[in-house]
Amino acid sequence: MEEPGTVYFTGTAGAGKTSLVRAFADWMRSSGYDAAVVNLDPGSETTSLEPAVDIREWVRLDDLQDEYGLGPNGAQVAAADMIALKIFDVKQAIEQEDADYVLIDTPGQIELFAFREASKAIVDALSGDRSLIAFLFDPALARTAAGFVSLLMLSATVEFRFRLPMLNVLAKSDVLTPEQLSELATWAEDPSRLYDAVTRDAPTPDVQLSTELFRAIETMGPLAGLVPTSAKDATGLDALYQGCQRVFGGGEDLEPSHAPRTE
Ligand SMILES: Nc1nc2c(ncn2[C@@H]2O[C@H](COP(=O)(O)OP(=O)(O)OP(=O)(O)O)[C@@H](O)[C@H]2O)c(=O)[nH]1
């Protein structure tokens, strides 16, 4: 049996990770694909996600805070270490789901997730050959050229840490105008357009810094676009699925495991 396609959803705090996991799982199921949702955020209070596997069965942020008198960030750090210790139980629980796709929601504080050794161990343990990271661009940041560049750099940092294929995804695209959406699409396709926008926006353009940054962005290779999605309107989810498939299967589509729902 082929191993499942595993997608980690990551991005800055409040980028829309949990909502997108939920919307994508719903879309997959209604399109006939078999998806299991995993919550890896020990601080998540969201009940609407209804994960098949929930890290909070093993590690809970509020318990850690109470027990050890930790603040929310200290508790996240401790939680990552504790999750790493339990990771083979978690892996087993995920395997028992026997799903074609595993959609993993990750903690909101991206630096606590991406920059901890424990998280690297967690991702290494849960990832096979068919794994990718969906990195969410929050429009609140992505809609300015400087914010867009910051997110590209953060996405590259996450890639550098985890060494997994990345898919850059625009979340909450419903809050952007069509003009803003097409501008973001050109930035994602053509670094020189982004460079022009950054230097245009900057009141006193630091040309040296911008040039160096863009040299780095260009050598990172093709950005391969930015998939616009909205969990609110359930749009872009088919494109997100195609993006995942391109990474997993060289573009081949997986047959739905059951007939799509018709409602
Ligand atoms: N307009 C709009 N709002 C959205 C969308 N997705 C999420 N939101 C809102 O954005 C906020 C954050 O959404 P979450 O899904 O909790 O984001 P998150 O990245 O999981 O947040 P943390 O885990 O707390 O970092 C909530 O107020 C959501 O209602 C969307 O597609 N469109």
Ligand SMILES: [Mg+2]
């Ligand atoms: Mg969340």
